[in-house]
Amino acid sequence: MAYLLRRLLHGALVLVGVSVLSFLFVQLAPGEFFSDMRLNPQVSPETIRHLRAQYGLDRALPIRYVRWARSVAKGDWGYSFAYGLPVSKLIWSRARNTLLLTITSALLAWLISIPLGIYAAERRDRWGDRVTVAGSSALLTVPDLLLALALLILAIRTNAFAAGGMTSPDFAELGTVAKIKDVAAHFTLPLAALVLGTLPIFFRHVRAGMIEALALPSIQSARAHGIPRSRILFRYALPAAANSLISLFGFSIATLLSASLLVEVVMSWPGLGPMLLEAILARDLYVVIGAVMLSTFFLVAGNLVADVLLYLSDPRIRRGPA
Amino acid sequence: MRRDIRLILVFLALVTGALWAQTKAAAAKEELQRTTGEVGQYGGRLVISQRAEAKTLNPVTAIDRPSREVMYRTQADLIHINRVTQRTEPALAKSWTASNDGLEYALRLRRGIRFSDGQPFNADDVVFSFQVYLDQNVHSPQRDLLIARDQKITVQKADPYTVVFKLARPDAAAERLFDSVVVLPKHLLEKAYHDGTLGQAWSLTTPPGQIAGLGPFRLKNYVPGEQITLERNPYYWKVDAKDNRLPYLNEITFLVVASEDAEAIRFQTGDTDVISRLNSENYALLAKDQQSRGYTLEDLGPGLEYNFILFNLNDDTRGRLPDIARKQAWFREVKFRQAVSAAIDRSDIVRLVYQGRGEPLWAQVTAGNKLWLNTKIPKPARSLNRARELLKSAGFTWNKDGKLGDHNGQLVEFSIVSSSSNSQRMQIANMVQQDLARLGIEVSVVPLEFRSFLERVTQTHEYEAAVMGLVNGDVDPNPEMNVWMSSGATHLWNLGEKKPATPWEEEIDKLMEQQIVTLNYPARKKLYDRVQEIVADELPIICVASPDILVGSKKNLGNFRPAILDPYTLHNVEELFWKPK
Numbered sequence: 001m002a003y004l005l006r007r008l009l010h011g012a013l014v015l016v017g018v019s020v021l022s023f024l025f026v027q028l029a030p031g032e033f034f035s036d037m038r039l040n041p042q043v044s045p046e047t048i049r050h051l052r053a054q055y056g057l058d059r060a061l062p063i064r065y066v067r068w069a070r071s072v073a074k075g076d077w078g079y080s081f082a083y084g085l086p087v088s089k090l091i092w093s094r095a096r097n098t099l100l101l102t103i104t105s106a107l108l109a110w111l112i113s114i115p116l117g118i119y120a121a122e123r124r125d126r127w128g129d130r131v132t133v134a135g136s137s138a139l140l141t142v143p144d145l146l147l148a149l150a151l152l153i154l155a156i157r158t159n160a161f162a163a164g165g166m167t168s169p170d171f172a173e174l175g176t177v178a179k180i181k182d183v184a185a186h187f188t189l190p191l192a193a194l195v196l197g198t199l200p201i202f203f204r205h206v207r208a209g210m211i212e213a214l215a216l217p218s219i220q221s222a223r224a225h226g227i228p229r230s231r232i233l234f235r236y237a238l239p240a241a242a243n244s245l246i247s248l249f250g251f252s253i254a255t256l257l258s259a260s261l262l263v264e265v266v267m268s269w270p271g272l273g274p275m276l277l278e279a280i281l282a283r284d285l286y287v288v289i290g291a292v293m294l295s296t297f298f299l300v301a302g303n304l305v306a307d308v309l310l311y312l313s314d315p316r317i318r319r320g321p322a
Numbered sequence: 323m324r325r326d327i328r329l330i331l332v333f334l335a336l337v338t339g340a341l342w343a344q345t346k347a348a349a350a351k352e353e354l355q356r357t358t359g360e361v362g363q364y365g366g367r368l369v370i371s372q373r374a375e376a377k378t379l380n381p382v383t384a385i386d387r388p389s390r391e392v393m394y395r396t397q398a399d400l401i402h403i404n405r406v407t408q409r410t411e412p413a414l415a416k417s418w419t420a421s422n423d424g425l426e427y428a429l430r431l432r433r434g435i436r437f438s439d440g441q442p443f444n445a446d447d448v449v450f451s452f453q454v455y456l457d458q459n460v461h462s463p464q465r466d467l468l469i470a471r472d473q474k475i476t477v478q479k480a481d482p483y484t485v486v487f488k489l490a491r492p493d494a495a496a497e498r499l500f501d502s503v504v505v506l507p508k509h510l511l512e513k514a515y516h517d518g519t520l521g522q523a524w525s526l527t528t529p530p531g532q533i534a535g536l537g538p539f540r541l542k543n544y545v546p547g548e549q550i551t552l553e554r555n556p557y558y559w560k561v562d563a564k565d566n567r568l569p570y571l572n573e574i575t576f577l578v579v580a581s582e583d584a585e586a587i588r589f590q591t592g593d594t595d596v597i598s599r600l601n602s603e604n605y606a607l608l609a610k611d612q613q614s615r616g617y618t619l620e621d622l623g624p625g626l627e628y629n630f631i632l633f634n635l636n637d638d639t640r641g642r643l644p645d646i647a648r649k650q651a652w653f654r655e656v657k658f659r660q661a662v663s664a665a666i667d668r669s670d671i672v673r674l675v676y677q678g679r680g681e682p683l684w685a686q687v688t689a690g691n692k693l694w695l696n697t698k699i700p701k702p703a704r705s706l707n708r709a710r711e712l713l714k715s716a717g718f719t720w721n722k723d724g725k726l727g728d729h730n731g732q733l734v735e736f737s738i739v740s741s742s743s744n745s746q747r748m749q750i751a752n753m754v755q756q757d758l759a760r761l762g763i764e765v766s767v768v769p770l771e772f773r774s775f776l777e778r779v780t781q782t783h784e785y786e787a788a789v790m791g792l793v794n795g796d797v798d799p800n801p802e803m804n805v806w807m808s809s810g811a812t813h814l815w816n817l818g819e820k821k822p823a824t825p826w827e828e829e830i831d832k833l834m835e836q837q838i839v840t841l842n843y844p845a846r847k848k849l850y851d852r853v854q855e856i857v858a859d860e861l862p863i864i865c866v867a868s869p870d871i872l873v874g875s876k877k878n879l880g881n882f883r884p885a886i887l888d889p890y891t892l893h894n895v896e897e898l899f900w901k902p903k
Contacts, residue, residue: 029773029774030771030773030774030777030778031771031772031773031774031775031776031777032773032777035773035776035777035780035781036773036776037385038776038780038781038811038812039776039780039792039812040385040463040812041792041801041802041803041804041805041810041811041812042463042466042467042470042795042801042804043385043463043466043811044466044811045811047461047463047465047466050461051461054461054521082377082386083377083378083525083526084377084378084380084383084521084522084525085522085525085526085527089527090546093546093547094546094547097547152587155591156587156590156591159591162593163584163587163588163591163593164579164584164587164588164593165548165549165577165578165579165593166548167545167548167549169367169369169549169551169575169577170367172543172551265580265581266580266584268577268578268579268580268584270545270546270547270548270578271547274547274578274580275547277580278374278375281743281771281772281773282773283773
């Protein structure tokens with residue numbers, strides 16, 4: 001319990017630190033949300049001055065931070081200049097779509113990479129292993145962006161998948177089955193891009209972990225005792241390799257999240273990515289900070305879950321001095 | 323008793339009869355506008371993409387393009403600028419009269435028409451709307467438009483269907499002011515206005531039932547980050563030639579598609595039915611599939627965008643930015659600017675940057691602006707010899723390596739900044755760099771992120787030269803007052819002048835002040851022609867080129883009449899219809 005509390009406190013500190021840093025960095029960017037209006041011959045400087053004052057942009061940085069912190073406490077997370085809405089209202093509807101994409105792709109990537117990694121480790125240096133390792137290396141070298149674009153070209157050429165978005169314009173009128181089909185048609189490409197992008201990393205970790213575990217004396221002796229192969233693999237070797245995989249799981253959330261932002265922009269997926277990009281370009285400060293905070297939160301939460309899992313799975317951590 | 327009943331019955335019959343007659347009269351009194359387009363068929367949905375999501379449906383605060391694209395389909399104005407003819411036409415005001423001195427406008431409103439929630443429209447809504455727009459505490463961008471250059475406007479209701487606008491000074495384009503200033507439903511927004519919460523009203527999370535307008539469509543639903551769907555307004559006040567009530571389409575969906583290229587892809591795959599702002603590269607790519615994919619592309623010729631090179635002529639650089647201040651001695655020399663202009667190969671820029679889909683420019687008004695273009699502006703071809711003569715006569719010399727130097731022997735070198743997100747303007751900057759290299763001027767091109775670029779040009783003045791562009795929202799010169807007046811907030815080359823810095827800026831000031839109160843069009847045109855001449859001679863900005871407006875639509879979309887005025891394609895959305903395939 002103390003361990004969990006310590007971890008929670010740690011996570012909270014990270015969040016506060018990130019909020020201060022993102023506040024500072026966002027200020028460093030030249031220009032501001034209302035710069036755009038200065039080029040509009042039909043908007044007077046007085047109007048711009050008034051708008052800046054209305055959103056508190058004319059105040060000193062610490063005052064704005066305190067104001068923002070107060071609005072976080074109220075659950076608003078600051079106001080978006082562009083939408084005139086509380087950031088929390090804006091972000092949540094997009095975060096859901098991002099989570100849907102990242103969680104599904106994380107599950108899928110793990111579901112594929114664990115058996116594949118075990119298979120490759122078991123047949124180390126034989127043909128099956130060589131082919132999968134070579135395949136994963138090739139995939140690893142392809143940037144996510146290229147992968148997403150290639151899939152997009154596939155969609156346009158074949159007309160089999162939707163070329164972007166999450167639903168069709170007539171979505172609201174469709175029946176339940178058709179709705180699921182429609183989302184699936186839109187879901188496939190971004191999902192494929194993300195899974196293909198993260199799969200090789202997971203796969204290589206699983207394979208390396210398993211190779212290490214299979215070399216353990218305990219496994220060697222189990223093999224010598226004639227215990228069936230599948231039982232050795234899943235009952236003994238996999239738990240032995242679990243530690244590093246669980247840590248990787250926490251880390252994988254961050255990788256997936258950043259990859260997802262990129263894929264979302266390319267595929268017009270209505271998640272945090274396009275919104276964050278637009279907010280950064282438009283200097284919609286609190287939306288940027290809100291999105292950064294939410295991503296940090298996912299990252300911290302992912303690591304926390306990993307830590308707790310490690311704590312449960314490995315007695316050594318429980319007894320450790322930390 | 324029986325007689326009582328009979329009496330009651332007679333009374334009831336009379337009342338119902340009277341009521342019936344009244345409703346019938348009211349229905350008959352509904353003053354609708356008849357359109358002249360092809361008679362179409364009802365039904366269907368139109369899908370169009372937007373590069374960013376609409377942020378609000380609030381006409382008072384909407385300032386970004388995507389919000390306005392959606393909002394204007396749900397709202398209507400009193401007098402409208404016909405996007406095709408570029409002239410004003412009746413909208414909610416069925417007719418109007420101006421007093422001889424041009425200070426009073428009486429607008430007669432359409433009777434019996436309704437907002438999209440079924441509530442009646444009358445003069446109270448108009449008075450309320452202008453009260454809101456003109457309120458200092460609301461700070462709507464419309465206010466800046468309405469009271470520009472010390473104008474004062476008062477609005478009075480003369481009777482339920484007549485509104486009188488009084489101006490403090492005549493405005494030659496007074497009728498055009500009404501375009502895009504939409505009439506708000508008093509019954510829905512009055513409370514928010516009095517509570518001071520009007521700015522937050524009608525966000526995208528507002529239930530559709532609480533939003534209404536006089537436009538052809540009304541909000542149906544909004545999916546965050548993805549799409550906004552509008553549905554047909556059953557009360558709309560236009561009918562076709564056969565008295566069928568418009569609009570024809572059941573729904574319009576605005577899809578958010580994050581990039582210019584993705585927009586082209588979605589149009590190519592048939593996901594969207596209309597595309598509004600194509601660049602010339604995507605136009606060329608899409609043109610190949612026109613037959614097989616069932617769409618048509620159109621090149622409407624140059625729009626109202628003028629791209630130019632801007633030299634920093636701001637006075638506040640002295641002492642603060644010594645390096646720039648030193649170079650400004652060159653930039654202030656008109657012969658230097660004329661030499662730069664003479665050295666630029668505008669036709670090459672149009673050919674390479676816009677693939678020929680654009681037009682070279684020598685002043686700010688483009689050929690798309692039929693009413694205001696000064697056709698007598700000379701259009702000299704690129705001449706390096708003339709450029710060299712101009713530089714020589716201004717005291718510049720060339721060293722033995724062919725590099726240009728000023729009379730102090732300093733080499734002439736400067737940088738051009740531009741927005742990195744606008745690849746066409748970046749290309750223009752690069753081509754200018756090459757052109758000027760042939761004069762022995764070394765130019766470096768500096769791409770900057772859009773907002774930091776704006777910060778430098780409009781705030782810190784930390785730049786030497788820039789490539790940028792402006793798009794006039796209307797063909798009329800009035801919305802551009804702030805660009806040309808020396809005191810204007812968008813007088814980009816020298817911001818914050820207390821009094822005109824040069825004699826020719828003083829002349830422009832006078833001409834612009836004069837044209838705004840000159841009600842006679844030919845006389846006014848003469849004044850603005852002179853402004854164009856001065857811009858072409860003195861070159862405060864060196865105009866380079868204007869891109870064509872490129873649009874596309876599915877082949878079977880009826881009444882599709884794109885125009886070079888914003889919003890290019892959907893301005894007559896109420897008339898659009900699907901032809902049977």
